[in-house]
Amino acid sequence: xxxxxxxxxxxxxxxxxxxxxxxxxxxxxxxxxxxxxxxxxxxxxxxxxxxxxxxxxxxxxxxxxxxxxxxxxxxxxxxxxxxxxxxxxxxxxxxxxxxxxxxxxxxxxxxxxxxxxxxxxxxxxxxxxxxxxxxxxxxxxxxxxxxxxxxxxxxxxxxxxxxxx
Amino acid sequence: xxxxxxxxxxxxxxxxxxxxxxxxxxxxxxxxxxxxxxxxxxxxxxxxxxxxxxxxxxxxxxxxxxxxxxxxxxxxxxxxxxxxxxxxxxxxxxxxxxxxxxxxxxxxxxxxxxxxxxxxxxxxxxxxxxxxxxxxxxxxxxxxxxxxxxxxxxxxxxxxxxxxxxxxxxxxxxxxxxxxxxxxxxxxxxxxxxxxxxxxxxxxxxxxxxxxxxxxxxxxxxxxxxxxxxxxxxxxxxxxxxxxxxxxxxxxxxxxxxxxxxxxxxxxxxxxxxxxxxxxxxxxxxxxxxxxxxxxxxxxxxxxxxxxxxxxxxxxxxxxxxxxxxxxxxx
Numbered sequence: 473x474x475x476x477x478x479x480x481x482x483x484x485x486x487x488x489x490x491x492x493x494x495x496x497x498x499x500x501x502x503x504x505x506x507x508x509x510x511x512x513x514x515x516x517x518x519x520x521x522x523x524x525x526x527x528x529x530x531x532x533x534x535x536x537x538x539x540x541x542x543x544x545x546x547x548x549x550x551x552x553x554x555x556x557x558x559x560x561x562x563x564x565x566x567x568x569x570x571x572x573x574x575x576x577x578x579x580x581x582x583x584x585x586x587x588x589x590x591x592x593x594x595x596x597x598x599x600x601x602x603x604x605x606x607x608x609x610x611x612x613x614x615x616x617x618x619x620x621x622x623x624x625x626x627x628x629x630x631x632x633x634x635x636x637x
Numbered sequence: 638x639x640x641x642x643x644x645x646x647x648x649x650x651x652x653x654x655x656x657x658x659x660x661x662x663x664x665x666x667x668x669x670x671x672x673x674x675x676x677x678x679x680x681x682x683x684x685x686x687x688x689x690x691x692x693x694x695x696x697x698x699x700x701x702x703x704x705x706x707x708x709x710x711x712x713x714x715x716x717x718x719x720x721x722x723x724x725x726x727x728x729x730x731x732x733x734x735x736x737x738x739x740x741x742x743x744x745x746x747x748x749x750x751x752x753x754x755x756x757x758x759x760x761x762x763x764x765x766x767x768x769x770x771x772x773x774x775x776x777x778x779x780x781x782x783x784x785x786x787x788x789x790x791x792x793x794x795x796x797x798x799x800x801x802x803x804x805x806x807x808x809x810x811x812x813x814x815x816x817x818x819x820x821x822x823x824x825x826x827x828x829x830x831x832x833x834x835x836x837x838x839x840x841x842x843x844x845x846x847x848x849x850x851x852x853x854x855x856x857x858x859x860x861x862x863x864x865x866x867x868x869x870x871x872x873x874x875x876x877x878x879x880x881x882x883x884x885x886x887x888x889x890x891x892x893x894x895x896x897x898x899x900x901x902x903x904x905x906x907x908x909x910x911x912x913x914x915x916x917x918x919x920x921x922x923x924x925x926x927x928x929x930x931x932x933x934x935x936x937x938x939x940x941x942x943x944x945x946x947x948x949x950x951x952x953x954x955x956x957x958x959x960x961x962x963x964x965x966x967x968x
Contacts, residue, residue, distance in 0.1 A: 523910035526952040557917035570957030621711035
């Protein structure tokens with residue numbers, strides 16, 4: 473489903489040392505990228521706990537992007553390898569939860585790759601647009617008329633207590 | 638104790654297995670102390686009282702209600718609301734009320750999926766007419782009602798406000814007694830707290846811990862673990878690392894990995910996410926394909942492994958199901 477009017481909400485976690493600097497570079501170089509991303513700066517992509525990603529989906533994100541330094545280049549030596557493993561683990565879990573694994577994307581972008589980061593964001597936004605809205609809050613709707621059911625229960629309890637003459 | 642008016646205690650069960658009721662009796666002879674301190678005004682398992690009696694009680698007239706079980710039907714939600722209204726202190730007792738527990742795993746599918754399995758597909762089911770429970774059935778004498786079965790299992794605090802939580806499947810007898818003593822002695826923590834330890838099962842586990850590096854995960858029947866080393870380091874999926882202490886690490890002590898029944902430790906909200914983070918840190922590979930293989934080979938059921946007790950309380954709360962048929966949405 474590709475709907476031109478659908479504006480996906482994308483949360484992007486960018487690491488302070490490489491990817492956030494890349495987005496800064498894209499800004500100073502006036503490279504345009506989609507305004508659909510909301511960027512959150514973290515000190516390291518390894519700081520992105522899986523619960524951040526799940527919470528983003530639960531609160532209405534249509535896609536989550538995590539970007540960090542290239543493997544081997546992590547400012548904190550090897551934390552981005554944890555990110556790599558979490559990404560694989562999360563996708564596997566999301567699949568079972570009925571969320572397309574394509575809604576989560578991992579990008580390695582160094583401080584010099586402003587152009588590449590901008591392109592990656594644009595590609596991801598386009599891909600999420602193709603997937604369509606996630607609307608997680610809708611998943612919890614039961615569609616049952618609770619109050620009516622409760623009234624019936626109370627009425628039945630009262631009826632059951634009536635003493636037959 | 639003599640002379641002072643007794644407190645009023647209620648116990649109730651919703652979507653649960655009954656284990657919590659037995660756990661209450663596991664405090665043994667101390668149940669007599671409970672009886673000395675409280676009048677048990679409502680406890681369907683043990684005491685003959687009717688819901689109608691509770692309905693007639695004044696609001697807030699029950700001092701403490703220990704409520705176990707998750708909320709899956711309209712009747713359970715009705716009882717949760719009723720007991721909330723009638724109780725001064727409502728305790729989510731045990732894993733089901735606290736975070737959904739095993740009944741909450743039904744959130745991996747929906748009502749349609751549950752009915753399909755329970756009334757049509759299990760080998761022991763014979764149902765040639767395809768009968769399914771209906772909320773209303775007309776018979777000659779009038780209309781019969783059954784509770785409405787919800788798509789989503791909810792925890793107690795997703796349904797009504799809860800004062801305290803007592804985790805565990807079921808809570809250990811010592812922890813139950815701690816809670817009762819805290820209630821009686823008026824030494825309860827601030828409302829909204831979990832009554833229990835704050836750290837993880839690892840704190841209570843006597844096994845030796847070294848650096849955790851794993852190339853392969855094993856299921857319990859695949860290896861016989863050695864008796865001294867951390868089970869996780871041996872590749873067994875032990876949830877102790879992300880699970881609240883309080884049980885005395887009973888399972889890992891006898892060579893069985895922790896399955897996480899006490900829920901996440903203090904400060905963590907999503908139990909499965911904590912497990913995913915922990916396991917990701919210890920997989921000994923930097924090749925995405927190999928990582929994928931290690932995870933898929935070793936963890937055949939991620940939801941059941943990471944969220945065996947906490948799916949209903951997790952961030953996502955339930956799986957997204959394709960319209961109506963109860964099977965998971967297409968990739």
